Amino acid sequence: MKRAASVLLAVLVLAIPLAGATAIVDNQPASWSKPIRPYRVVGNIYYVGSEGLSAWLISSSEGHVLLDSGASAAGAKLIEANIQTLGFRLSDVKVLINTHAHFDHAGGLAQLKADTGAKVWASRLDEPALEKGQHFGDNDNGLTPFPAVKVDKAFGEGQKLKLGENLLVAHLTPGHTIGCTTWTTQVIDRGRPLNVTFNCSTSVAGNVLVGNKTYKTIVADYRATFAALKALPTDVMLPSHEEQGDLLAKRKKMLAGDINAYIDPTELARYATASEAAFDKDLARQQAARQP
Numbered sequence: 001m002k003r004a005a006s007v008l009l010a011v012l013v014l015a016i017p018l019a020g021a022t023a024i025v026d027n028q029p030a031s032w033s034k035p036i037r038p039y040r041v042v043g044n045i046y047y048v049g050s051e052g053l054s055a056w057l058i059s060s061s062e063g064h065v066l067l068d069s070g071a072s073a074a075g076a077k078l079i080e081a082n083i084q085t086l087g088f089r090l091s092d093v094k095v096l097i098n099t100h101a102h103f104d105h106a107g108g109l110a111q112l113k114a115d116t117g118a119k120v121w122a123s124r125l126d127e128p129a130l131e132k133g134q135h136f137g138d139n140d141n142g143l144t145p146f147p148a149v150k151v152d153k154a155f156g157e158g159q160k161l162k163l164g165e166n167l168l169v170a171h172l173t174p175g176h177t178i179g180c181t182t183w184t185t186q187v188i189d190r191g192r193p194l195n196v197t198f199n200c201s202t203s204v205a206g207n208v209l210v211g212n213k214t215y216k217t218i219v220a221d222y223r224a225t226f227a228a229l230k231a232l233p234t235d236v237m238l239p240s241h242e243e244q245g246d247l248l249a250k251r252k253k254m255l256a257g258d259i260n261a262y263i264d265p266t267e268l269a270r271y272a273t274a275s276e277a278a279f280d281k282d283l284a285r286q287q288a289a290r291q292p
C-alpha cells in the first residue's frame with residue numbers, strides 16, 4: 001500500500017498541472033529523498049540513488065561515470081554517501097552525465113560537480129536548460145527551477161564516452177525534454193555480455209503538446225523517440241524513476257537469489273509502447289481542450 005501510494009504521488013506530481021513550479025519542487029514524493037542501500041546491479045553498474053530517484057555509477061579502473069544527480073544539493077549528498085559506502089572515492093568520479101534537464105534528475109549536479117571535480121557532459125539541446133537551471137519549453141508545471149550548472153562538454157547524437165574499459169553511447173531521445181538523452185553500454189555479467197540502456201523519461205509530464213511556442217517539434221520528437229526506443233537492443237533497462245522499471249521489486253528478487261532479476265529483453269519495448277499510449281491519450285485530451 002505504502003509503495004502504491006508513493007507511486008501514485010510521483011505520477012501525480014509529474015503528470016498533472018499544479019499551481020506553478022514551486023508546488024512541484026516543494027512537494028516531492030518522500031521516496032525521492034529516502035535513503036536506500038546502494039548495490040551492484042549488473043557488471044560494473046551500481047545503483048547509488050534514493051529509493052524513488054535513480055542515480056547510476058558506472059565504474060572503471062580509470063575513474064567512474066555518474067548518471068543523474070538527485071533533485072537537490074541534499075539529493076547529491078545522499079548519492080555521494082552511497083558512492084562512498086560502496087568503497088569508491090568521490091575524487092574518482094570523472095564525468096557527470098544526465099538523462100535530462102529536469103530538477104529531479106539535474107538539481108544535484110552543481111553540488112556533485114563541486115564535490116567531485118568531475119566534468120559535466122550534456123546534450124547540446126539540454127545544455128541551455130542546465131546552465132539556466134530551469135525547464136525549457138512550454139509546460140503546464142512551469143519552469144521548475146533548480147541549481148544551474150556549467151556544462152563542460154556539449155554533444156550530439158552518437159557521442160561516445162570512453163573511460164577505462166567502459167564505453168557509453170548517447171542516443172538523443174527528445175520529447176520529455178528537447179535534449180533528453182538515453183545512454184547505452186555493454187557489460188559482462190557472470191560471463192554474459194548484456195546490452196544496458198539507461199532510458200530517458202518519455203512521460204508527457206505537463207508538456208504542452210498542442211501549440212508549444214518554444215518547442216515546436218515536440219510531438220514529432222516524441223514519436224521518433226518511441227520508435228527509437230522500441231528498436232534499441234536492450235537486455236537490461238535502467239530508468240530514471242523507480243516506478244518506471246519496478247526497481248524495488250527487482251532488487252527484492254535479486255536479494256532472494258535471482259541472478260537474472262534485472263534482465264528482461266522485451267521490457268524497454270513494452271515500456272515505450274505503454275508510454276506512447278499514454279502520450280496519445282494526453283495529446284487527444286489537449287487537442288479536445290483547444291477546440292473552439
Ligand SMILES: [Zn+2]
Pocket residue numbers: 100102176201205
Ligand atoms: Zn523529467
